[in-house]
Amino acid sequence: xxxxxxxxxxxxxxxxxxxxxxxxxxxxxxxxxxxxxxxxxxxxxxxxxxxxxxxxxxxxxxxxxxxxxxxxxxxxxxxxxxxxxxxxxxxxxxxxxxxxxxxxxxxxxxxxxxxxxxxxxxxxxxxxxxxxxxxxxxxxxxxxxxxxxxxxxxxxxxxxxxxxxxxxxxxxxxxxxxxxxxxxxxxxxxxxxxxxxxxxxxxxxxxxxxxxxxxxxxxxxxxxxxxxxxxxxxxxxxxxxxxxxxxxxxxxxxxxxxxxxxxxxxxxxxxxxxxxxxxxxxxxxxxxxxxxxxxxxxxxxxxxxx
Amino acid sequence: xxxxxxxxxxxxxxxxxxxxxxxxxxxxxxxxxxxxxxxxxxxxxxxxxxxxxxxxxxxxxxxxxxxxxxxxxxxxxxxxxxxxxxxxxxxxxxxxxxxxxxxxxxxxxxxxxxxxxxxxxxxxxxxxxxxxxxxxxxxxxxxxxxxxxxxxxxxxxxxxxxxxxxxxxxxxxxxxxxxxxxxxxxxxxxxxxxxxxxxxxxxxxxxxxxxxxxxxxxxxxxxxxxxxxxxxxxxxxxxxxxxxxxxxxxxxxxxxxxxxxxxxxxxxxxxxxxxxxxxxxxxxxxxxxxxxxxxxxxxxxxxxxx
Amino acid sequence: xxxxxxxxxxxxxxxxxxxxxxxxxxxxxxxxxxxxxxxxxxxxxxxxxxxxxxxxxxxxxxxxxxxxxxxxxxxxxxxxxxxxxxxxxxxxxxxxxxxxxxxxxxxxxxxxxxxxxxxxxxxxxxxxxxxxxxxxxxxxxxxxxxxxxxxxxxxxxxxxxxxxxxxxxxxxxxxxxxxxxxxxxxxxxxxxxxxxxxxxxxxxxxxxxxxxxxxxxxxxxxxxxxxxxxxxxxxxxxxxxxxxxxxxxxxxxxxxxxxxxxxxxxxxxxxxxxxxxxxxxxxxxxxxxxxxxxxxxxxxxxxxxx
Numbered sequence: 001x002x003x004x005x006x007x008x009x010x011x012x013x014x015x016x017x018x019x020x021x022x023x024x025x026x027x028x029x030x031x032x033x034x035x036x037x038x039x040x041x042x043x044x045x046x047x048x049x050x051x052x053x054x055x056x057x058x059x060x061x062x063x064x065x066x067x068x069x070x071x072x073x074x075x076x077x078x079x080x081x082x083x084x085x086x087x088x089x090x091x092x093x094x095x096x097x098x099x100x101x102x103x104x105x106x107x108x109x110x111x112x113x114x115x116x117x118x119x120x121x122x123x124x125x126x127x128x129x130x131x132x133x134x135x136x137x138x139x140x141x142x143x144x145x146x147x148x149x150x151x152x153x154x155x156x157x158x159x160x161x162x163x164x165x166x167x168x169x170x171x172x173x174x175x176x177x178x179x180x181x182x183x184x185x186x187x188x189x190x191x192x193x194x195x196x197x198x199x200x201x202x203x204x205x206x207x208x209x210x211x212x213x214x215x216x217x218x219x220x221x222x223x224x225x226x227x228x229x230x231x232x233x234x235x236x237x238x239x240x241x242x243x244x245x246x247x248x249x250x251x252x253x254x255x256x257x258x259x260x261x262x263x264x265x266x267x268x269x270x271x272x273x274x275x276x277x278x279x280x281x282x283x284x285x286x287x288x289x290x291x292x293x294x295x296x297x298x299x300x301x302x303x304x305x306x
Numbered sequence: 307x308x309x310x311x312x313x314x315x316x317x318x319x320x321x322x323x324x325x326x327x328x329x330x331x332x333x334x335x336x337x338x339x340x341x342x343x344x345x346x347x348x349x350x351x352x353x354x355x356x357x358x359x360x361x362x363x364x365x366x367x368x369x370x371x372x373x374x375x376x377x378x379x380x381x382x383x384x385x386x387x388x389x390x391x392x393x394x395x396x397x398x399x400x401x402x403x404x405x406x407x408x409x410x411x412x413x414x415x416x417x418x419x420x421x422x423x424x425x426x427x428x429x430x431x432x433x434x435x436x437x438x439x440x441x442x443x444x445x446x447x448x449x450x451x452x453x454x455x456x457x458x459x460x461x462x463x464x465x466x467x468x469x470x471x472x473x474x475x476x477x478x479x480x481x482x483x484x485x486x487x488x489x490x491x492x493x494x495x496x497x498x499x500x501x502x503x504x505x506x507x508x509x510x511x512x513x514x515x516x517x518x519x520x521x522x523x524x525x526x527x528x529x530x531x532x533x534x535x536x537x538x539x540x541x542x543x544x545x546x547x548x549x550x551x552x553x554x555x556x557x558x559x560x561x562x563x564x565x566x567x568x569x570x571x572x573x574x575x576x577x578x579x580x581x582x583x584x585x586x587x588x589x590x591x592x593x594x595x596x597x598x599x600x601x602x603x604x605x606x607x608x609x610x611x612x
Numbered sequence: 613x614x615x616x617x618x619x620x621x622x623x624x625x626x627x628x629x630x631x632x633x634x635x636x637x638x639x640x641x642x643x644x645x646x647x648x649x650x651x652x653x654x655x656x657x658x659x660x661x662x663x664x665x666x667x668x669x670x671x672x673x674x675x676x677x678x679x680x681x682x683x684x685x686x687x688x689x690x691x692x693x694x695x696x697x698x699x700x701x702x703x704x705x706x707x708x709x710x711x712x713x714x715x716x717x718x719x720x721x722x723x724x725x726x727x728x729x730x731x732x733x734x735x736x737x738x739x740x741x742x743x744x745x746x747x748x749x750x751x752x753x754x755x756x757x758x759x760x761x762x763x764x765x766x767x768x769x770x771x772x773x774x775x776x777x778x779x780x781x782x783x784x785x786x787x788x789x790x791x792x793x794x795x796x797x798x799x800x801x802x803x804x805x806x807x808x809x810x811x812x813x814x815x816x817x818x819x820x821x822x823x824x825x826x827x828x829x830x831x832x833x834x835x836x837x838x839x840x841x842x843x844x845x846x847x848x849x850x851x852x853x854x855x856x857x858x859x860x861x862x863x864x865x866x867x868x869x870x871x872x873x874x875x876x877x878x879x880x881x882x883x884x885x886x887x888x889x890x891x892x893x894x895x896x897x898x899x900x901x902x903x904x905x906x907x908x909x910x911x912x913x914x915x916x917x918x
Contacts, residue, residue, distance in 0.1 A: 035348070036347070036348025036349075037348075041648070042647070042648025042649075042678070042680075043648075044674055044677050044678070046670070054380055055400060058352070058378050058379070058380075058401065058404050059404060061378045061404075062350055062378055062403075062404035062405065065350050065376040065378070066348070066350070068348075070677035071378075072670050072673045072674055072677070072683075073670070074666055074670075074687065075380065087878070089885075090877065090878060090879065093896045093899075094667060094877060094896070094899045095670065097674075097896070097899040097900040097902075097903060098670050098671060098673075098674035098899075098903065099674065265396065265400060266393070266396060266397075267396065273395075284399045284400070284403070287399075287400045287403040287404075288403040290403075291403060291404065341654070342653070342654025342655075343654075360686055361706060364658070364684050364685070364686075364707065364710050365710060367684045367710075368656055368684055368709075368710035368711065371656050371682040371684070372654075372656070374654075377684075381686065571702065571706060572699070572702060573702065579701075590705045590706070590709070593705070593706045593709040593710075594709040596709075597709060597710065
């Protein structure tokens with residue numbers, strides 16, 4: 001399987017076998033993440049965040065440092081300088097001289113793919129537009145496999161903002177490569193985009209619901225997402241749905257005992273703090289899993305693991 | 307003495323013996339700071355500065371690099387995302403996956419302690435609210451001991467903004483563990499907070515003054531602080547005291563020959579540039595001492611020196 | 613030849629022999645830039661960018677990492693804290709404790725030289741005011757020498773904003789040390805400053821033109837620069853000249869076959885994207901050459917190459 005010099009733009013570019021291979025590599029990284037390594041010594045990772053995301057940026061930087069590499073980059077740019085694709089093209093052709101691998105986060109759809117086309121070094125999509133966040137989806141899959149021992153055969157609910165959340169789009173697609181039952185749970189105005197839904201329904205069973213209560217007793221994995229204020233055209237629209245999708249101890253009384261609760265973070269009100277200490281909570285473990293998943297990706301792309 | 311995995315939130319958590327041990331460790335770091343080291347190779351320091359402070363952040367980063375470690379972090383955050391303790395809690399539980407040790411600087415009182423409670427990795431307070439700045443106080447103590455050979459027996463004046471300055475609160479407390487005579491010199495509206503004063507007076511002799519002239523001939527250590535405009539509710543209040551506490555060559559004519567002059571920096575007008583070349587000035591040496599003190603702390607907390 | 617501990621503020625401080633030596637050292641760095649090195653292991657570079665410049669900052673950081681060193685610094689400061697030379701002096705005396713070498717970028721003329729005077733560690737000018745950008749000029753020279761095999765005997769045109777562009781001032785001076793024919797091509801209101809012109813004319817042949825067409829068939833090197841909107845007092849003045857100096861395929865029909873086209877980047881409209889794939893374009897190679905040139909400088913200044 002060939003990952004060397006490969007771009008990671010969308011999980012749609014990868015087969016199930018390839019995704020499984022990435023997850024296996026992440027698993028190999030667990031002890032290395034603790035001990036440190038010089039696998040990528042002398043290599044430089046550039047993190048170009050045209051849209052701020054402290055968590056994703058620090059996660060990649062931590063992964064690179066644990067592999068013995070260095071990092072350079074920026075965490076924010078004034079929108080003026082990133083409007084034109086032409087500028088992004090030049091930026092990539094400059095930064096490819098500075099670094100061996102580049103992570104790009106960008107507010108526009110398609111920007112990461114465009115960036116990859118212009119750069120001669122491999123590019124990882126650190127989140128672009130509302131569509132793709134492939135490394136988040138990979139760490140989600142890794143968490144499910146690590147916690148449940150498998151992905152096939154599970155019943156998994158994706159809950160919250162399924163329309164604007166970039167995380168759930170990448171994850172829903174990735175899960176459609178496995179034999180799972182999916183529940184999409186959202187208020188109607190935030191339901192999964194039709195094109196994504198149709199695409200996935202061709203491969204696996206998907207049921208749409210609008211209440212958490214309807215599915216809480218049935219699922220092995222409950223994947224919550226934040227309902228982001230900034231995605232709504234009108235504040236009033238946000239007020240209507242805010243807080244309708246909230247996990248607390250009362251709701252969890254009806255959950256399966258071994259149901260695991262995931263969230264890409266940051267959470268606002270959709271998971272009550274009281275839930276953090278329950279046997280269901282795995283959202284902080286996801287953060288660690290993000291480190292090892294990204295370590296695995298970096299090692300594969302740099303050709304240090306085959 | 308056990309420092310491994312310990313948080314450094316307030317000097318009130320430490321005995322005199324422990325503080326002396328930290329100062330001795332800082333001393334051991336002097337040659338290592340020049341030669342470089344791989345003592346913390348593979349370790350990651352996160353600097354989370356919710357309030358900008360280039361000096362303190364760069365000092366910690368420099369200390370970490372000299373020990374062979376890596377750094378990640380951010381230097382500023384929009385206030386919106388740090389308002390709620392709940393958010394800080396989640397941030398710490400995320401960043402503890404990215405780093406082996408975390409420095410937090412935060413505008414709110416108590417934020418560093420809260421951060422430490424939520425993080426499973428050790429947390430160092432890089433300045434919180436107007437109350438605490440323990441690593442600054444440690445480097446001040448280290449400077450005094452290095453320059454005067456001892457702390458006990460000295461006459462030390464803390465001058466300027468004793469009300470709002472976080473540095474003097476930590477330092478005054480730390481000095482109260484030694485057998486010193488303290489002078490607090492400030493305009494009345496910036497006098498040392500009563501609760502701090504009472505606490506310290508139980509242990510050592512403290513004299514309050516409102517003129518530099520009154521004490522300049524008596525002290526071994528003159529510790530100046532900046533009178534910060536932004537601490538004043540009214541600009542007019544600032545105008546009244548601005549410049550009243552200023553060290554220049556004329557004032558120093560009455561100083562003891564071996565009196566040393568300290569300042570946490572940045573200074574504005576409270577020390578005239580002409581003073582920089584006198585035998586009294588030690589404020590730039592403090593900067594270097596900050597590196598070795600922080601190196602010592604990092605090495606102790608990571609369990610690499612016992 | 614002695615470079616150890618030397619400041620790099622202006623190319624006027626260097627002889628032709630010294631500049632040639634720097635270019636030769638850059639050449640030695642080419643394989644090391646690819647393989648990585650531990651030549652500056654344990655050393656710390658501080659990048660103090662009082663004015664944002666992502667490209668120059670990342671270039672220095674990449675150079676330092678490729679030599680095995682570490683970096684600290686900041687990429688932007690509110691203008692308020694950098695107004696007074698006094699403050700810059702203190703900043704330098706602080707940062708010299710944190711780092712072994714310091715790169716300063718500053719909006720004011722003379723700031724880099726002032727910074728170097730106050731710092732006890734070597735300072736590199738990363739661009740100051742509208743006058744100097746010595747490392748850009750060095751990488752430009754390196755590119756010309758690498759591509760053409762020599763500098764002496766060439767006909768070189770500097771085009772665009774010759775009045776406000778800091779790059780062309782440093783480069784024009786440096787080229788005057790070689791036996792070249794220079795063309796200065798600009799709109800009248802952006803013509804080369806008289807004092808620079810007089811200085812250079814004493815040493816080499818300079819011809820001023822105001823049309824690209826007049827010189828396109830005669831030159832070996834065409835050095836384009838951006839006409840920066842922010843340099844104009846009036847927007848209307850900018851509108852008049854914007855786009856008058858543009859290289860496209862049509863213009864290149866009249867160019868010599870082995871003419872090379874350079875640009876310090878970022879470009880806006882002065883080089884059409886269609887030109888990127890022509891045999892003339894070398895502006896992205898300049899970026900790489902910037903890495904090896906800066907590596908060479910860092911190694912020389914730190915005394916690791918003699």
